Amino acid sequence: MSSPTTPPTITVNRRESIVWTPGMTVRDIIQQMNYTYPQLVVSVDGTVVLSDAYASTEVPADADVRIIHLMAGG
Amino acid sequence: MRYQELAVLAEFTYTIPALSRGYADQTLYVNVGHDQIVARPVSDDMKERFVGGRGFDLWLLWHAVNDATRWDSPENEIVISSGPCGGTSQYPGSGKSIAATISPLTDIVIDSNAGGHFGPYLKFAGWDAIELQGLAERDVIVTIDASAGRGGEGRVRIIEVPDDCPVDTHVLGHWINSTFAASESDRQLMAFVSTGSGSRATRMGCLNFSLYDRKRRDLRYKQAGRGGIGTVFRHKRIRAVIVHTTPFGADTNGPADPARIARTGADMRQEITRWDPVQNRMRSRGTSYLVQIMNDYDLLPVKNFQFGTHEDAPQISGDVWEQRFTQNMPDGCWYGCTLACAHAVDNYRVQTGPYAGGCVIVDGPEYETIAGVGSNCGIFDPAAILEINFYCDTYGIDTISFGTSMAFAMECFEAGVLTEDLTGGIDLSFGNADGALAVLHQMAEGVGFGLILGQGIRRMKQIFVERFDADPCFVDDIGMEAKGLEYSEYMTKESLAQQGGYGLTNKGPQHDEAWLIFMDQVNNQIPTFEDKAEALHYFPMWRTWFGLCGFCKLPWNDVVDPENALSVDPAKVPHHVENYIQIFSGVTGHEVTADDLIRMSERVYNLQRVFNLRLGKGQRDHDRVPYRSQGPVTPAEYLSRQDRYDRQLRDWLGLDPNTMTTEEKLAAHREHRTDQYERLIDAVYARRGWTSNGIPTPDTLRALDLADASILEVVQRYL
Numbered sequence: 053m054s055s056p057t058t059p060p061t062i063t064v065n066r067r068e069s070i071v072w073t074p075g076m077t078v079r080d081i082i083q084q085m086n087y088t089y090p091q092l093v094v095s096v097d098g099t100v101v102l103s104d105a106y107a108s109t110e111v112p113a114d115a116d117v118r119i120i121h122l123m124a125g126g
Numbered sequence: 127m128r129y130q131e132l133a134v135l136a137e138f139t140y141t142i143p144a145l146s147r148g149y150a151d152q153t154l155y156v157n158v159g160h161d162q163i164v165a166r167p168v169s170d171d172m173k174e175r176f177v178g179g180r181g182f183d184l185w186l187l188w189h190a191v192n193d194a195t196r197w198d199s200p201e202n203e204i205v206i207s208s209g210p211c212g213g214t215s216q217y218p219g220s221g222k223s224i225a226a227t228i229s230p231l232t233d234i235v236i237d238s239n240a241g242g243h244f245g246p247y248l249k250f251a252g253w254d255a256i257e258l259q260g261l262a263e264r265d266v267i268v269t270i271d272a273s274a275g276r277g278g279e280g281r282v283r284i285i286e287v288p289d290d291c292p293v294d295t296h297v298l299g300h301w302i303n304s305t306f307a308a309s310e311s312d313r314q315l316m317a318f319v320s321t322g323s324g325s326r327a328t329r330m331g332c333l334n335f336s337l338y339d340r341k342r343r344d345l346r347y348k349q350a351g352r353g354g355i356g357t358v359f360r361h362k363r364i365r366a367v368i369v370h371t372t373p374f375g376a377d378t379n380g381p382a383d384p385a386r387i388a389r390t391g392a393d394m395r396q397e398i399t400r401w402d403p404v405q406n407r408m409r410s411r412g413t414s415y416l417v418q419i420m421n422d423y424d425l426l427p428v429k430n431f432q433f434g435t436h437e438d439a440p441q442i443s444g445d446v447w448e449q450r451f452t453q454n455m456p457d458g459c460w461y462g463c464t465l466a467c468a469h470a471v472d473n474y475r476v477q478t479g480p481y482a483g484g485c486v487i488v489d490g491p492e493y494e495t496i497a498g499v500g501s502n503c504g505i506f507d508p509a510a511i512l513e514i515n516f517y518c519d520t521y522g523i524d525t526i527s528f529g530t531s532m533a534f535a536m537e538c539f540e541a542g543v544l545t546e547d548l549t550g551g552i553d554l555s556f557g558n559a560d561g562a563l564a565v566l567h568q569m570a571e572g573v574g575f576g577l578i579l580g581q582g583i584r585r586m587k588q589i590f591v592e593r594f595d596a597d598p599c600f601v602d603d604i605g606m607e608a609k610g611l612e613y614s615e616y617m618t619k620e621s622l623a624q625q626g627g628y629g630l631t632n633k634g635p636q637h638d639e640a641w642l643i644f645m646d647q648v649n650n651q652i653p654t655f656e657d658k659a660e661a662l663h664y665f666p667m668w669r670t671w672f673g674l675c676g677f678c679k680l681p682w683n684d685v686v687d688p689e690n691a692l693s694v695d696p697a698k699v700p701h702h703v704e705n706y707i708q709i710f711s712g713v714t715g716h717e718v719t720a721d722d723l724i725r726m727s728e729r730v731y732n733l734q735r736v737f738n739l740r741l742g743k744g745q746r747d748h749d750r751v752p753y754r755s756q757g758p759v760t761p762a763e764y765l766s767r768q769d770r771y772d773r774q775l776r777d778w779l780g781l782d783p784n785t786m787t788t789e790e791k792l793a794a795h796r797e798h799r800t801d802q803y804e805r806l807i808d809a810v811y812a813r814r815g816w817t818s819n820g821i822p823t824p825d826t827l828r829a830l831d832l833a834d835a836s837i838l839e840v841v842q843r844y845l
Contacts, residue, residue, distance in 0.1 A: 065651075088422045088423075089423075090406060093690070103688050
């Protein structure tokens with residue numbers, strides 16, 4: 053848990069830490085990370101979120117968010 | 127001139143077979159040096175162990191050459207094969223050809239794939255593969271006429287090329303049509319392989335594979351670009367190989383279970399039609415969509431892989447190309463491909479060189495070309511990219527090797543290694559498209575600095591050091607080649623797995639074997655050496671499998687049903703893997719599992735590794751990569767990503783960057799990153815069943831049913 057003196061965060065892909073704000077959605081996180089690639093697989097604390105629910109799915113503080121880019125290209 | 131008037135040097139007749147379960151059960155051997163044409167049977171063992179495509183190519187080449195064979199030896203062959211599923215029109219992306227030879231760039235085997243109609247038509251004509259061997263005394267064309275249809279008499283000829291026959295592909299194609307095709311139907315049922323004038327004096331010649339575009343009523347071309355196969359083709363003095371087949375349909379490939387293929391194909395076509403418009407939009411912009419994505423993620427090669435992003439990248443992004451490409455055309459490179467990503471710019475007015483003023487079709491450009499001759503050379507002008515793309519194709523020059531080589535030359539020019547005195551007065555500053563085009567035309571003419579650039583980066587480095595007094599460390603660091611092959615167009619500095627994806631390949635740094643950048647750098651899915659090694663086992667094997675069967679990789683993961691997110695391992699796109707199991711089983715009648723597909727590839731992959739050993743390469747030393755692919759070489763590169771690099775010094779090495787000079791930081795990064803790569807090599811070799819020197823062990827080979835005496839004998843030399 054975050055301490056009272058530090059703002060709550062969420063972790064993206066077990067590496068990036070970004071500041072959590074109340075009401076933050078999956079779509080907000082994708083935009084903040086500048087993840088422009090269209091084929092993503094998103095999970096929040098282990099639960100998969102489909103693309104049509106990105107805008108409506110709120111992410112809790114301290115969440116473990118995985119945003120997997122499917123390996124197109126190449 | 128009609129073909130009846132041409133001098134026939136050799137002729138061979140055969141009964142055109144019906145295909146059975148994806149195979150003709152014979153291959154065609156043509157020796158243009160001895161005017162010899164022979165049919166060779168395909169055994170059940172060959173099909174079971176090597177499948178087709180790249181597997182057949184390697185196995186035939188293995189038996190054709192010896193330990194001392196080099197690219198220009200008479201016994202070196204070009205082998206072209208599609209694979210058992212090649213020519214299937216019910217499943218998208220099933221018309222690929224794979225060509226292989228000993229490369230003039232790498233001195234080991236190169237394989238390269240292309241779309242177009244040649245591979246399927248060759249099989250419909252009754253041949254699972256064609257071997258081209260020998261050195262002709264004069265320029266020749268090989269023709270395979272199967273227009274009599276199955277059961278009829280086919281005819282293979284070696285024909286002397288007349289004086290009026292052009293060399294460059296776009297004009298050669300029109301000559302072939304006017305000479306060999308009597309009707310529109312003939313044009314639709316003919317396909318050919320050719321190169322161009324640029325393959326004569328360079329080592330980076332490509333092969334063009336034709337397709338007749340029924341809607342445009344004109345010829346188009348797809349390229350087997352990598353490794354200089356076109357250079358070998360031209361050295362053999364083969365102007366073209368033409369195949370003429372008969373009307374074909376869904377059952378021409380002789381599938382064991384046509385209904386199964388039709389069901390699977392229908393599902394996939396629906397998936398593409400539904401999801402591509404909201405995903406990568408391949409149907410409207412092809413692989414050009416990747417330009418903006420790569421730029422957004424700091425992965426677009428800019429100015430010889432120094433940087434990963436550029437403010438002008440939107441000028442060459444997919445949005446721009448979508449406007450340039452003619453829309454609403456059936457742009458598949460094989461029939462039935464709903465993904466249809468092979469776009470073209472019609473009515474392009476050529477601006478420079480021998481065809482200036484002409485109006486042509488430019489095929490593509492695809493991502494690799496846009497990034498290679500565009501951003502990597504600091505060129506962000508779509509018109510210039512089109513001009514270079516057109517000339518590379520018709521001259522028969524690989525756009526990737528040209529782009530990466532030009533980027534290297536441009537950095538050397540800006541660093542003072544090259545001067546206008548040394549380039550013959552050509553300004554090779556980054557962004558100077560006129561300079562790049564001038565060198566490209568010289569490559570076709572075999573003159574000037576074009577002669578040097580056409581040798582590729584490995585030989586350029588040697589020339590620059592020996593003749594131009596270049597610093598060998600500097601050119602080694604920034605010359606983006608491995609094994610002698612120029613890098614394709616992805617930045618790898620921040621992805622250790624992709625450094626291995628390029629360096630630990632059999633043929634050299636080409637992305638079709640392993641493409642793990644996002645999985646590693648962005649997703650952080652494979653953090654440990656063991657994770658990376660597993661990915662560098664599975665994905666190269668999986669991608670190799672496409673080339674055994676005649677498949678294109680793109681429908682596997684460039685469009686995906688969102689439900690894939692709920693699968694156990696979304697990165698593998700399991701429901702598409704299942705599609706390929708259904709298609710392979712439906713064509714061949716052999717029921718297979720996902721593990722079986724990987725095992726097929728492992729066998730072929732290990733054969734290619736042993737092939738490299740046989741040719742004196744294929745050991746750990748040959749898997750090393752230039753430092754530019756691992757980390758920042760120059761202070762400018764460091765400063766472009768200073769926050770990231772400084773953070774890494776703190777997180778990885780416990781250093782305080784505030785107390786270090788830029789040179790000290792560069793040195794610390796280099797020591798760490800090169801050590802990481804060595805540890806990656808150890809992990810990957812162990813996973814692949816190789817020794818610490820990269821040698822497949824006899825146990826590994828036996829487990830893969832590759833214990834042939836000739837194979838084990840090669841391996842024993844290194845143990």
